[in-house]
Each structure stands twice: as C-alpha cells, then as structure tokens.
Amino acid sequence: AGDLPTTLGILCQNVGTAEAVHRAAVEGRALTHRYVTVTGDAVADPRVVLAPLGAPFSDLLAAAGGATPGLDRLIMGGPMMGFTVADPAVPVVAATNCILAATTALCPPPQPALPCIRCGACAEACPASLQPQQLYWHARGGEVDTLAALGLGDCIECGACAYVCPSHIPLIQYFRHGKAEMADARQARTIAERARERYEARQARLAREAEERRQRREQKKAQARSGGDARKAAVAAALEKRRRRRGTAESDGDDGDRS
Known part of the structure; x- marks a missing residue:
C-alpha cells in the first residue's frame, strides 16, 4: 500500500503498452497509433482497430461497421471502470484502449x-x-x-x-x-x-x-x-x-x- 509495483521489482504493462515500448525502444518510432477495441451490442462488426491518436470515436465506429440504431451511449473503457463520453467526436488519446457502444440492455441507465x-x-x-x-x-x-x-x-x-x-x-x-x-x-x-x-x-x-x-x-x-x-x-x-x-x-x- 502506498508504493508502486517497482518497489517489489515488478513492472506490469498491458499488451498495447508493451508493443508501444517495443516500437519506441527497438524501432525508434514515436507513439502515433493505438490499438483500440471497438465492441458492444450497438456496433455492427466489433473488432480491434489500429487508430491514430486524435481520430474521433465516430471514425472507429465506422471502421467497425457503424453503430446500430439502438446505440444509447459510448463508454471509453470497459463496463466497470469506463466512463461515458458525451460526443462521438471525442478523439483517441494514448489512454484509450476500448470503446464500448452500448444499448440500454447492455448498460441500463x-x-x-x-x-x-x-x-x-x-x-x-x-x-x-x-x-x-x-x-x-x-x-x-x-x-x-x-x-x-x-x-x-x-x-x-x-x-x-x-x-x-x-x-x-x-x-x-x-x-x-x-x-x-x-x-x-x-x-x-x-x-x-x-x-x-x-x-x-x-x-x-x-x-x-x-x-x-x-x-x-x-x-x-x-x-x-x-x-x-x-x-x-x-x-x-x-x-x-x-x-x-x-x-x-x-x-x-x-x-x-x-x-
């Protein structure tokens, strides 16, 4: 409590971050793109998209087949720890790992x-x-x-x-x-x-x-x-x-x- 995993000699990273570190350290490429999971019951073709930073969420939804008429809200992150975004024009940032297009059945108000x-x-x-x-x-x-x-x-x-x-x-x-x-x-x-x-x-x-x-x-x-x-x-x-x-x-x- 109150410390970082590195205090115990441990470093935990997700796959996207590890891949970005490899590109930066081995290939010398800056972080310009991010793998983003586009999923939910309000998207036609859920998939993982390699999205450039700054791309609006609406473009990622279009790459996944577009949103269905039952779309109620967009959640940046998962259903437990994510938060609702008010506008599909919100851009992809380095911390964006998932876009959840949800209906009221999946995520009730x-x-x-x-x-x-x-x-x-x-x-x-x-x-x-x-x-x-x-x-x-x-x-x-x-x-x-x-x-x-x-x-x-x-x-x-x-x-x-x-x-x-x-x-x-x-x-x-x-x-x-x-x-x-x-x-x-x-x-x-x-x-x-x-x-x-x-x-x-x-x-x-x-x-x-x-x-x-x-x-x-x-x-x-x-x-x-x-x-x-x-x-x-x-x-x-x-x-x-x-x-x-x-x-x-x-x-x-x-x-x-x-x-």
Whole structure:
C-alpha cells in the first residue's frame, strides 16, 4: 500500500503498452497509433482497430461497421471502470484502449440512489479488501484524513462495489471525488510546509543579519574605546612632556638668577 509495483521489482504493462515500448525502444518510432477495441451490442462488426491518436470515436465506429440504431451511449473503457463520453467526436488519446457502444440492455441507465442499508455486499466484492460503506460515508463528509487512514488510495476503481450495491449508490464517483480531495489536501500541505520552511529560513536570516549588525556595532564601539584610550594616553604623555619641559626651563632660570 502506498508504493508502486517497482518497489517489489515488478513492472506490469498491458499488451498495447508493451508493443508501444517495443516500437519506441527497438524501432525508434514515436507513439502515433493505438490499438483500440471497438465492441458492444450497438456496433455492427466489433473488432480491434489500429487508430491514430486524435481520430474521433465516430471514425472507429465506422471502421467497425457503424453503430446500430439502438446505440444509447459510448463508454471509453470497459463496463466497470469506463466512463461515458458525451460526443462521438471525442478523439483517441494514448489512454484509450476500448470503446464500448452500448444499448440500454447492455448498460441500463443508473437507478436513483437509495440510502445505504449496510448490507456489506460491497465489502465482500472489494478485491482490495477495503470497507466501501465506511469510505462512502467519510467521502460524503469530505473527511480526507479518515479516507487516507481507511486506505482509499488502495482503491483500484474496479466498480465491483457499485455493481453489487442493492441501493444503487454510485460509490466509484464518491471515491474518485474523495481521491481528488485527498490530492488537493496533500498539495495544500506541501504548499504550507514550503511556506513554513521559507518563513523559518527568512526568520533565521533576519536573526543572523541582526546578530552580525550587533557584532559590528560592538566592534566599532571597542575600536572607538581603544582609540579614545590611545588618544587620552597620547594627551597625557604630551602634557607630561610639556610639564617636564616647563620644569626644566624654570630650573634653568633659577640658576641664572643665582649666578
């Protein structure tokens, strides 16, 4: 939990990614195309299409024989982890691996959500051994710290919990929103920590500069005191020399008077 498979020396890739790595590393070709599965009960001839990045979904449907009149919605991804796209003009991107053209029979519209009855079916279906019912309540309340403690980061968003929920609660939507709030909270903590470090560094710099100024003032005062003492000593020596000279002159004058 909280680490990547590479921590254990494991690297898991799907076939499409492995093939793209081979083309880039061995053949020196950039990622310009993607193998996309076009399937569902609302497409005439399901198949795997090698599609250029940027091609609209409508072109891929046309390559698979076109959509049937019963098309209800297009799902990017599988029926469990995929999400509905609003427009067939949506382009193929590097993460597009499947386009599911579904009728209402294959993917019925979601029913209105009912209150959670705490049946525990979602916990039994969770492959990550989480407690979706607890995560649901804390995700609704925006309690990001509790969500992190309960292991929301380990959720793989497989959709099994929402699929078995008898109350038709869109659990995955709550969990995705909770993960986004957790990411925002982490970013806010990082920003706050960096701001605190900058503030402490500034305070330390100001204290250091103040101490340096104090030391310079003390040094100047000491120099001034030493200079003043030297001047006093010089003045005293000059006065003493003058006094002695005056005393010598007076003694010479007395000797002349006597003679």
